[in-house]
Amino acid sequence: MKNKGIGIFVVVIVVLIVVVVVIDALSNRTGKRGDNPYKLEIDQYYKVDPAMILYKEIRQIKLGDVKPLGLDYSNDRLYVLLNKSLKIVSPRGEELSNINLPDTARCIHVSGDLMYLGFTNYVGQFHIDGRQIKLWETLGEKAVITSIASKGDQVFVADAGNRSVLRYDTHGQLLGEFGGKRNIDDLHGFVIPSAYFDLDVYDDELWVVNPGMHALENYTDEGVLRGFWEKTSMKIEGFSGCCNPAQMTIAPDGTFITSEKGLVRIKAYKASGELIGIVSPPTNDSEETHAPEVAVDESGGVFALDFDRNMIRYFVKK
Amino acid sequence: MGKDGHSRRDFIQTSVRASLFIAIGGLGALGASRATASHTVWQIDPFKCTQCGRCATECVMAESAVKCIHAYDICGYCDLCGGYLKPDANDRATGGENQLCPTAAISRNFIEEPYFEYVIDEALCIGCAKCVKGCTAFGNGSFHLQIRHDRCLDCNECAIARVCPSEAISRISIKKPYLIKGKFEVIPSVEPPKSSSKK
Numbered sequence: 001m002k003n004k005g006i007g008i009f010v011v012v013i014v015v016l017i018v019v020v021v022v023i024d025a026l027s028n029r030t031g032k033r034g035d036n037p038y039k040l041e042i043d044q045y046y047k048v049d050p051a052m053i054l055y056k057e058i059r060q061i062k063l064g065d066v067k068p069l070g071l072d073y074s075n076d077r078l079y080v081l082l083n084k085s086l087k088i089v090s091p092r093g094e095e096l097s098n099i100n101l102p103d104t105a106r107c108i109h110v111s112g113d114l115m116y117l118g119f120t121n122y123v124g125q126f127h128i129d130g131r132q133i134k135l136w137e138t139l140g141e142k143a144v145i146t147s148i149a150s151k152g153d154q155v156f157v158a159d160a161g162n163r164s165v166l167r168y169d170t171h172g173q174l175l176g177e178f179g180g181k182r183n184i185d186d187l188h189g190f191v192i193p194s195a196y197f198d199l200d201v202y203d204d205e206l207w208v209v210n211p212g213m214h215a216l217e218n219y220t221d222e223g224v225l226r227g228f229w230e231k232t233s234m235k236i237e238g239f240s241g242c243c244n245p246a247q248m249t250i251a252p253d254g255t256f257i258t259s260e261k262g263l264v265r266i267k268a269y270k271a272s273g274e275l276i277g278i279v280s281p282p283t284n285d286s287e288e289t290h291a292p293e294v295a296v297d298e299s300g301g302v303f304a305l306d307f308d309r310n311m312i313r314y315f316v317k318k
Numbered sequence: 319m320g321k322d323g324h325s326r327r328d329f330i331q332t333s334v335r336a337s338l339f340i341a342i343g344g345l346g347a348l349g350a351s352r353a354t355a356s357h358t359v360w361q362i363d364p365f366k367c368t369q370c371g372r373c374a375t376e377c378v379m380a381e382s383a384v385k386c387i388h389a390y391d392i393c394g395y396c397d398l399c400g401g402y403l404k405p406d407a408n409d410r411a412t413g414g415e416n417q418l419c420p421t422a423a424i425s426r427n428f429i430e431e432p433y434f435e436y437v438i439d440e441a442l443c444i445g446c447a448k449c450v451k452g453c454t455a456f457g458n459g460s461f462h463l464q465i466r467h468d469r470c471l472d473c474n475e476c477a478i479a480r481v482c483p484s485e486a487i488s489r490i491s492i493k494k495p496y497l498i499k500g501k502f503e504v505i506p507s508v509e510p511p512k513s514s515s516k517k
């Protein structure tokens with residue numbers, strides 16, 4: 001009787017040990033832990049009013065395994081920068097050509113028959129068939145060219161490393177440079193904590209993103225500030241983080257299309273800074289944090305280069 | 319001046335270039351650290367870490383051996399620092415109500431308009447990765463976690479590695495015991511442990 005009692009006791013202990021070990025093993029499995037007590041609480045900013053989403057995604061153009069680096073749209077062609085090469089595809093996704101480049105370019109601007117490529121610290125001018133016309137003078141070790149735009153016979157180059165905008169003629173002759181101070185008494189001009197510094201030309205006017213200030217600034221060709229708007233907020237109306245909007249382009253109707261990192265969202269604004277609506281809402285279902293590069297076509301459709309998923313997403317107004 | 323002769327102003331200038339290379343997928347220094355060696359230690363790959371919070375809660379030490387490291391050459395010295403300020407902070411100021419860090423382990427020091435330096439007090443840091451998440455998402459990703467070998471017991475099986483959802487923790491050569499994001503390494507190498515496990 002006594003032995004039987006000991007036996008039952010041993011069996012109970014063994015069962016208990018097995019249960020504890022199994023529970024411990026299961027609870028240690030990755031993904032089986034409870035909530036993170038130190039979670040960064042930003043979930044509320046992913047929720048947007050569906051009525052504010054004015055665009056719908058109608059196409060995805062997959063770009064393969066190579067990481068894309070830059071995008072522009074011109075005359076029914078998409079120009080996609082890859083590592084030391086340029087892929088030209090139709091807006092429907094058919095590959096039209098693949099051009100080898102002498103170096104890795106990180107931004108591209110197409111104007112008529114000419115392409116301007118930003119090779120980290122110098123600009124390369126090419127014909128759209130891929131013929132190299134001229135490599136412009138290097139801007140030095142600190143330069144990081146992040147955006148190029150043009151109007152008439154002037155080319156504007158954003159240099160994030162030196163926090164300045166350079167103005168060239170179409171032959172690569174430097175005409176001027178400015179650092180974005182608002183007034184002569186201002187302590188600082190462009191505030192650029194990382195390699196995001198975009199600009200575009202609309203209606204002959206130069207618009208430059210001042211990302212550290214969450215501002216869009218309108219300058220004369222010579223760099224005199226004409227006007228600006230800025231909006232700092234995690235909420236949908238504004239821009240958040242250190243350097244937003246990270247990407248920007250202006251549609252033919254004057255709508256500003258902005259793209260943000262962190263809370264990855266693409267939005268449409270009036271030139272006054274008033275939010276028109278959302279092109280692509282933020283999602284928290286992945287770890288994507290890179291701001292897609294944006295380009296627009298003649299009808300105002302938005303191409304977004306998704307660096308995290310190696311694809312171009314195409315959005316049109318609903 | 320920084321420890322290697324670089325001034326803060328140099329760091330501010332270099333951060334743009336460094337952030338560019340971070341954005342395009344990692345830095346050479348990290349790859350170079352993956353040498354094989356007979357003596358190894360546990361370490362976090364900052365590019366794999368997804369800031370889940372378990373480094374604070376799962377270490378066998380009462381106070382985690384994981385600490386936040388700051389790569390100054392990557393930092394943007396931002397006024398609106400995503401690693402320092404709460405997302406809905408009312409003010410860009412040092413008041414406790416604005417700070418993201420649960421232990422107030424980060425100090426914010428003015429350098430010049432509009433740049434600020436952020437310094438981690440390791441004694442207060444619990445390795446929770448909240449600041450790392452904020453900095454990675456909204457800044458340049460200069461905050462990152464590392465297992466500090468002057469605290470780590472070098473367990474046979476790292477209790478955090480067992481549950482890390484990103485498989486970010488593995489054994490690496492003791493000759494290069496840290497996987498620092500930036501170029502300016504400020505953490506000294508450690509002596510090989512006398513035994514491979516003390517647990």
Ligand code: SF4
Nearest residue numbers: 367368369370373482
């Ligand atoms: S457990 Fe892994 S993913 Fe989570 S904070 Fe630690 S290293 Fe990062």
Ligand code: SF4
Nearest residue numbers: 419443444446447449
């Ligand atoms: S937020 Fe967490 S990881 Fe960052 S310094 Fe504070 S305690 Fe350390």
Ligand code: SF4
Nearest residue numbers: 377470471473476477
């Ligand atoms: S090896 Fe042990 S002491 Fe070191 S971090 Fe992992 S659990 Fe903590």
